[in-house]
Amino acid sequence: MILLDEDRLFPTEGRGRELARALFDSVRDLPIISPHGHTDPRWLAGNERFGNPADLFVTPDHYVFRMLYSQGIRLEDLGIETLAGEKSATDPREVWRLFAAHYHVFRGTPSRLWIDHSLQEVFGVEKGLSAETADEIYEQISDCLGRPEFLPRALFDRFNIEVIATTESPLDTLDHHARVAASDWGGRMISTYRPDAVMDPENPDFLNNLKVFSEITGEDALSWDGYLKAHRKRRLRFKAYGATATDHGHPTARTENLSQQAARELFNAVLRDPTDAGNAEMFRAQMLTEMARMSLDDGLVMQIHAGSRRNHSSAIHRRFGADKGFDIPGRTDFVTALGPLLDVVGHEPDMTVILFTLDESSYGRELAPLAGVYPALKLGPAWWFFDSADGMRRFREMTTETAGFYNTVGFNDDTRAFCSIPARHDVARRVDCAFLASLVTSGRLGETDAFEVVQDLTYHLAKKAYRL
Amino acid sequence: MILLDEDRLFPTEGRGRELARALFDSVRDLPIISPHGHTDPRWLAGNERFGNPADLFVTPDHYVFRMLYSQGIRLEDLGIETLAGEKSATDPREVWRLFAAHYHVFRGTPSRLWIDHSLQEVFGVEKGLSAETADEIYEQISDCLGRPEFLPRALFDRFNIEVIATTESPLDTLDHHARVAASDWGGRMISTYRPDAVMDPENPDFLNNLKVFSEITGEDALSWDGYLKAHRKRRLRFKAYGATATDHGHPTARTENLSQQAARELFNAVLRDPTDAGNAEMFRAQMLTEMARMSLDDGLVMQIHAGSRRNHSSAIHRRFGADKGFDIPGRTDFVTALGPLLDVVGHEPDMTVILFTLDESSYGRELAPLAGVYPALKLGPAWWFFDSADGMRRFREMTTETAGFYNTVGFNDDTRAFCSIPARHDVARRVDCAFLASLVTSGRLGETDAFEVVQDLTYHLAKKAYRL
Amino acid sequence: MILLDEDRLFPTEGRGRELARALFDSVRDLPIISPHGHTDPRWLAGNERFGNPADLFVTPDHYVFRMLYSQGIRLEDLGIETLAGEKSATDPREVWRLFAAHYHVFRGTPSRLWIDHSLQEVFGVEKGLSAETADEIYEQISDCLGRPEFLPRALFDRFNIEVIATTESPLDTLDHHARVAASDWGGRMISTYRPDAVMDPENPDFLNNLKVFSEITGEDALSWDGYLKAHRKRRLRFKAYGATATDHGHPTARTENLSQQAARELFNAVLRDPTDAGNAEMFRAQMLTEMARMSLDDGLVMQIHAGSRRNHSSAIHRRFGADKGFDIPGRTDFVTALGPLLDVVGHEPDMTVILFTLDESSYGRELAPLAGVYPALKLGPAWWFFDSADGMRRFREMTTETAGFYNTVGFNDDTRAFCSIPARHDVARRVDCAFLASLVTSGRLGETDAFEVVQDLTYHLAKKAYRL
Structure with a gap:
């Protein structure tokens, strides 16, 4: 695909x-x-x-986490630290799964177009992001990030x-x-x-x-x-x-x-x-x-x-x-x-x-x-x-x-x-x-x-x- | 048609x-x-x-009568009662004729689309509403309204x-x-x-x-x-x-x-x-x-x-x-x-x-x-x-x-x-x-x-x- | 063309x-x-x-000279007189040349459509206006303006x-x-x-x-x-x-x-x-x-x-x-x-x-x-x-x-x-x-x-x- x-x-x-x-x-x-x-x-x-896929695509991007927040997902669960330094989700893989499971809420938004573009053109991903493909795509990006050309x-x-x-x-x-x-x-x-x-x-x-x-x-x-x-x-x-x-x-x-x-x-x-x-x-x-x-x-x-x-x-x-x-x-x-x-x-x-x-x-x-x-x-x-x-x-x-x-x-x-x-x-x-x-x-x-x-x-x- | x-x-x-x-x-x-x-x-x-065609399509619908009013037709003549209970047009057929004769002013408006849809899909009307077809369509709707399926x-x-x-x-x-x-x-x-x-x-x-x-x-x-x-x-x-x-x-x-x-x-x-x-x-x-x-x-x-x-x-x-x-x-x-x-x-x-x-x-x-x-x-x-x-x-x-x-x-x-x-x-x-x-x-x-x-x-x- | x-x-x-x-x-x-x-x-x-091409197309048209001014051209150089009666550019041909040399800034604007229409339909111009064609088109319009049908x-x-x-x-x-x-x-x-x-x-x-x-x-x-x-x-x-x-x-x-x-x-x-x-x-x-x-x-x-x-x-x-x-x-x-x-x-x-x-x-x-x-x-x-x-x-x-x-x-x-x-x-x-x-x-x-x-x-x- x-x-x-x-x-x-x-x-x-x-x-x-x-x-x-x-x-x-x-x-x-x-x-x-x-x-x-x-x-x-x-x-x-x-x-x-660069760190990991969640660090790259979710945690720093207010376009992404505000939309997820609007759908009832807590910022803490997206790996966003409070000013006091609290952080619920420490596993970036969990953050990524949460993001992937809700990727449909970005339909029709520019974020979706940008992310699909980055996934395909930068990391060679050829599958749509979803709950099912979350782990596989996480691995693929992680693997890339470790290589000098990234x-x-x-x-x-x-x-x-x-x-x-x-x-x-x-x-x-x-x-x-x-x-x-x-x-x-x-x-x-x-x-x-x-x-x-x-x-x-x-x-x-x-x-x-x-x-x-x-x-x-x-x-x-x-x-x-x-x-x-x-x-x-x-x-x-x-x-x-x-x-x-x-x-x-x-x-x-x-x-x-x-x-x-x-x-x-x-x-x-x-x-x-x-x-x-x-x-x-x-x-x-x-x-x-x-x-x-x-x-x-x-x-x-x-x-x-x-x-x-x-x-x-x-x-x-x-x-x-x-x-x-x-x-x-x-x-x-x-x-x-x-x-x-x-x-x-x-x-x-x-x-x-x-x-x-x-x-x-x-x-x-x-x-x-x-x-x-x-x-x-x-x-x-x-x-x-x-x-x-x-x-x-x-x-x-x-x-x-x-x-x-x-x-x-x-x-x-x-x-x-x-x-x-x-x-x-x-x-x-x-x-x-x-x-x-x-x-x-x-x-x-x-x-x-x-x-x-x-x-x-x-x-x-x-x-x-x-x-x- | x-x-x-x-x-x-x-x-x-x-x-x-x-x-x-x-x-x-x-x-x-x-x-x-x-x-x-x-x-x-x-x-x-x-x-x-339901009452009659005028009661159904004209008198209660502010989308319809405001447009007719903007074209110089008096509300009284559309069967709208005053608070004091005055009402000039008592014959709903006259109200309907007035509406039909001005139906062209609704060109390009959603009212026109809704009314045409109701006429065709609800009442089986197959002619465009106009001064010429006003009476015929009035009869057709009236006839429907008397039947149990309406x-x-x-x-x-x-x-x-x-x-x-x-x-x-x-x-x-x-x-x-x-x-x-x-x-x-x-x-x-x-x-x-x-x-x-x-x-x-x-x-x-x-x-x-x-x-x-x-x-x-x-x-x-x-x-x-x-x-x-x-x-x-x-x-x-x-x-x-x-x-x-x-x-x-x-x-x-x-x-x-x-x-x-x-x-x-x-x-x-x-x-x-x-x-x-x-x-x-x-x-x-x-x-x-x-x-x-x-x-x-x-x-x-x-x-x-x-x-x-x-x-x-x-x-x-x-x-x-x-x-x-x-x-x-x-x-x-x-x-x-x-x-x-x-x-x-x-x-x-x-x-x-x-x-x-x-x-x-x-x-x-x-x-x-x-x-x-x-x-x-x-x-x-x-x-x-x-x-x-x-x-x-x-x-x-x-x-x-x-x-x-x-x-x-x-x-x-x-x-x-x-x-x-x-x-x-x-x-x-x-x-x-x-x-x-x-x-x-x-x-x-x-x-x-x-x-x-x-x-x-x-x-x-x-x-x-x-x-x- | x-x-x-x-x-x-x-x-x-x-x-x-x-x-x-x-x-x-x-x-x-x-x-x-x-x-x-x-x-x-x-x-x-x-x-x-009518006077000359600059008088007709540039000097009186605020749509035209405001756009040229926004691009750094002085109003004086477009033949616009000050209230005190000062006027730098007295040669309408120079005004016309300046206009023609900047005609590209009107791309996508209604002025461009109006002017092209006037040039072609009123004066029979068949070339796009530019620095190169400025003089030729100036002559063509000037020639027209002297004739009774204009x-x-x-x-x-x-x-x-x-x-x-x-x-x-x-x-x-x-x-x-x-x-x-x-x-x-x-x-x-x-x-x-x-x-x-x-x-x-x-x-x-x-x-x-x-x-x-x-x-x-x-x-x-x-x-x-x-x-x-x-x-x-x-x-x-x-x-x-x-x-x-x-x-x-x-x-x-x-x-x-x-x-x-x-x-x-x-x-x-x-x-x-x-x-x-x-x-x-x-x-x-x-x-x-x-x-x-x-x-x-x-x-x-x-x-x-x-x-x-x-x-x-x-x-x-x-x-x-x-x-x-x-x-x-x-x-x-x-x-x-x-x-x-x-x-x-x-x-x-x-x-x-x-x-x-x-x-x-x-x-x-x-x-x-x-x-x-x-x-x-x-x-x-x-x-x-x-x-x-x-x-x-x-x-x-x-x-x-x-x-x-x-x-x-x-x-x-x-x-x-x-x-x-x-x-x-x-x-x-x-x-x-x-x-x-x-x-x-x-x-x-x-x-x-x-x-x-x-x-x-x-x-x-x-x-x-x-x-x-």
Whole structure:
């Protein structure tokens, strides 16, 4: 049995299918550009073997365990440790069996497509995962993981990754990146400056993080001027490890452009009471504009991921911590919110701000019209819950007519799951090919143009937008 | 002439059409599970003949008369009585002619599909309804209605209904359900506990309703403790008549989890001034959480229908009363609103809360992510204005990738029109078959899986979610 | 080479394509009804030759220059004059070359489809526009423009326009309309009453505009009663020049129904401080209801275009003025906002209010339910950013099932670009044919009905709704 349909995600009939195939053939072997993601830099730095199938597919993947949890399976039984270090299921084989027995609940989801892709293409599995096949497939993957061609750097080469970005806090030591830089490994792994930990007063560790920030930069990050200097210094350090971008995960897209005096006072107020929600929101807003100003100087591309209401269940947050599937989107305004930042950098030809949303109703109404006029704005690809075949299709259908293709930036896999990288790029390429084929067969795009556009969407736009 | 295309609602070409047909063949004869609706229990209790064609198709169906009203036809001329009992058109044949002469305005609407289905499949009509055919079709239906095989229980059998739920207020005597329980009829008709009349302070009869609630339960429903006891008692009475669920039609999805002391004070404030909009909203919010707590005890599944702004035209409301087509949806937030309730019952494996929305922008952004992680949450099918072919398709397209199929609960016909029940289930089954076929032909779902899923969507998920 | 695919925008396969073709053949030669647009009345009044290709395709078209600006091209280099009268590029040939060299950024946009249509169908161009072909095509268009068959009235006849509406402020002298009325030209060009300049206190010229309004009407427009009289008088003047409609471009759809005493006080408050945002919004809201009342008297159809946040970049607004591509939509509420106006005129059978939105999330949730019940309400076609193939398809998919076809009003080209008129109607007709074909092939509409509906959508609904 073959898990994957060769023509998956293409139009289902006639000339559309043929054209999508031809378009896909022209880009399927292009290198992967992965300018935004969350893989662990330790993997490529250390090149140590991955653990076991449960470690690889279940325990770290919030797409997977949230769905299982929604069906009444306890996180403990999936090998998720509590913050206190409790862990019910210690046998990864039991975790894998539980996962396999419930694999049908993933029908119709992107997780299913990614996992089937990894199983077949990375590990050569040719049987559908189920309670019956669980043990056999577990053995097959385990066996692979012990072989040199399944070490992280070997997979990096096999996946044809030209460049991969990881994401680090300013407080990160960047040791893994340093280790890669000092090694003779030829692969390109770069960092991304993600300063949420020192920009979000509502982070419970905020004040302590500022102290560490001071230590790591040698600046007084508890004064406004020192705080800004610390950012500037740290950004340069990240650049030294290849970073070409910053990333900002904020609950809203709100920006502010206060006077420096007002910003200083706000900073001091936030230091006195970081839990004041109004000041915290305004501080994050102001800092986006400060980051934009720094980008004008040091050239780092700015990414704004807005709209996730994190840790919706406080019970789960208290017991298991963040990123446990309880980050729920909410309505997101961009039009008013981005005004102050755009007044400062929106017309700068050398500035790039890439926007991501979890509120699809803003695609056509707000994001495409904004990106379709401000030179600094570009649209990031469909994000998170919408990193899926239908999600990507809707992204193109709702943004292309207003913003075109050339205000978008190609694909981000945005993944923590190393083995899903080729699967995710495969889905994105196929969906774009299907979309382009539908434009051609409905007379909206010339065939020659389509072959040029698909190269841009797959490769050139990401390299250009992220300055890679 | 045949009114219905045998392949209606299927993909229009090739393998997709064939597969949709095959899927549909596998479920077309499954019994109808109707766990949520508004048919009159008197029909099955009394098994008396239905009136005339206008009574059956026009006068009680707000989908039909609102559209005719929008085209300038007066409600009076459609046989709708005013609250004062005025009625211009007393001849149902005239109402029918008016309807028939304007039948073209329903082109492209689900009403048209339902009515054509009822005309052809229930009454054997083979001509399109129009001014020309109005009288002939009127006679044909009238003739049928006089025959025993068109009595309600005969139709119930012919429609292959396994179970049907009606919806009653706590103030309802449940006489019709008692009559069925005492009879030797083998059909299964159950009630649903819909306490809006005693939970919505803005209902003009609220205070009076509480008095009746006291009488009917023997509790003092004008004290907080007595009020809660009255609910608990009445819920058990509904369970005795087969109820497995409660239903809540609220303007928003707001929930609260006040202390019992604060809730008591709120209740007293509401008794003093039920028209205070802020208190009324908070009381409804608190009561959803109280209902959830009771569900934990008595096992009734909870349904929340949120987002309809009722009686948009106060002139029509004053003259004709509620449910006259002027209930208009509005934006609906679920993420913040449901937080308090989910803190209480969201992680309970034995709890089921089924959510319905009239704000499609919340499908992908809020509802699917919430149902895709909270064990207690399930998504109800596309509701009301979206109980239509395109509406159902969008529901699947916007929720499946995040919540999967197994956090949904099958179909509700939600109808007041008895003869439309098979038509509505027919549409739902066809749309699901088309969706599944499209997943298979685009390589996103195995064919064997699709045949299993379609059984679940048609039959098993509804039985399981509603505990039937 | 042919720029246009003969079957563009039709379903891509099988019977759907054939049927769409047949439907289109039945309406492709129907006259154009253009009841809402922004072409310059001077063109048809004076019948003077159009300038040069850049003047025709680039400089006046905000769809075109905003996209070029988003790609880093300065407005000055596109021949856009600053308010101060500065203009960098004086050679239209250079502007044209810049446009041609960037023509690829329009791939997938409606602008591309419109321009290709104009190039091929109006000017006989058979080569794709690019840096290489720029000069040749420039010559070809220039050559055409000098010939009598390319004068405005000749094009009007060739485009088969039955009637075209322009849009004027109450302060406009209507000279061009007077000139047409006095001429022996047989074409029908009518005005539309667009009173924003004297209804929006936040217009910086508001107070001065009221003075001009007084002069032009002979009423004291600085008193409430005189102001209303001035409107009534001026509306009649517009009617004398053929106007059948008013048009209102408001940031929101808010309406109010204050007592005349309260309205008078509001008017006086607004005169004292027109910059008070709250009062300004309430005044616009009140004036929509006043306009509705006047429509009851004089029969002008009312159009409400709500939801554009104008001049998002204050820098561009200060330097170049309005309509420079920086009008960005925002979320728009209709349900609560329209309540007061609908209480006054919503049930009037002789009233027509046509609604337009830039917030697609309101199509199914708010607009279709409202238009599907209020006799006075009709839905305008997909507007502005959504005046595109996918935008129109979504409009039909999201409104038809609830509002049907007969609560819609056909197509508006809404254009400033004379040569794009046939292109835009061509797109609208094709999209409607594709939609109808898809309804027929999926068994939701009879084929005979589809041929009747397509006549209505193309011709009759616009004539009826706009009383033409």
